[in-house]
Amino acid sequence: MNQTLTILTGAALMALVAGAAPAQDTAKKKLYCWQENGRKVCGDALPASAVNSARTEFSAKSGMATARVDRALTAEERAAAATQAETDRLAAMAAEAKARRDIAMAQSYATESDLRRAFQERIAVLDETVKASQLGVEGRRQSLISLLRKAGENELNGKPVGSGLSDNIRNQHAELLRQQNILAQQKIERAAIDEDLAAALERYNAMKAAEAARNAGG
Template identity: 65%
Template sequence: MNRIPSLTAAAVLLALALPFAAGAQEQTAKKKLYCWNEGGRKVCGDALPATAVDSARTEISSRSGLPVGQVGRALTPEERIAADQAARAARSAAMAEEAKKRRDHAMAESYSTEEELRNSFQERIILLDETVKASRLGIEGRRQTLLSLLRKAGEAELGNKPVDKSLADNIRHQHDELLRQQDLLKQQLVERSLADEDLATALLRYQSMRKRPGQG
């Protein structure tokens, strides 16, 4: 009669103890050991001191004794700045590559033949040629005006007369404008040369995208 309650009590105690035992085993399995360098020597422990929080370290399972992770040291402010710059550069490069893919796709969809693509670029090239031509004519006209004003100033000086202030101001203005137009022409010539390069690059991309699978 008394054995039944005793067995029942033992079963109850065992049932209550099992979750605690399982929890303890789980905590043991999750517990880690840490190894780091301190003063030129390797130090290991089950907790990181404040002085080692920013140090590189290896995390080891206390159950298996095998490494389970590697944590690098904390970056210096300069290294963080460099890492941020590298990350931004990588994002920018990825965005540029994605934009290029979209442009290539749009180009392939917009032009059904190479001739259409050439004609589209040719319109831009013709416009650039006309712009360069107009700039050269403007520069030549500005140069002739400046020479005329300089002759007037020279004649005044040869006649022992003072150069009129309005004439001197006009000479400076014409000279500044001539320099500005010459700089503008240089930029236009660069754009004109790039237009040919852009056309060649676009044709290569177009031919590559239009090439059928299996063709060499």
């Protein structure tokens, strides 16, 4: 017969065991304790109202706790847990990818000078790209200034600016803004590569030091 009652001591658990099942079945049974309306309640079966509650499971044979089951998560908590799990998974993947890159870097460059030389090649390409973009922006700016000057002269002379000239000014201005945005992004990338080099050198030297320590110890 199933029973549910408030429990205060470990002795009450054993009393519940004795009353709940024959001796030969005691070893196979479990007892459950959970909170209900602020009271600690125990029984040899879980009512429907307690299925999602946090509970402790006990061995009916020994009266010792055998498991702790947390309460069921709410929909919001499940969504948050899933989001956190995905964040952790992506972080682990990023860490693994970084470790693989570090190993590849250590194997690819025999010395720190080799690593610096590889970065300098990339830096030289970016420097040339930035320089070319700066020239393009300056050329586009001068073209726009020339068109604006022509439009101003037409107005001063009482002549219409004309739709063709107005369209050309708008197009030149839009292209100037586009090229300025490209240049700004290129400058960001150029600054970032210096940080990448510093970080790569730090990792490279740390790995080489660890490798030397392993070889010395072996």
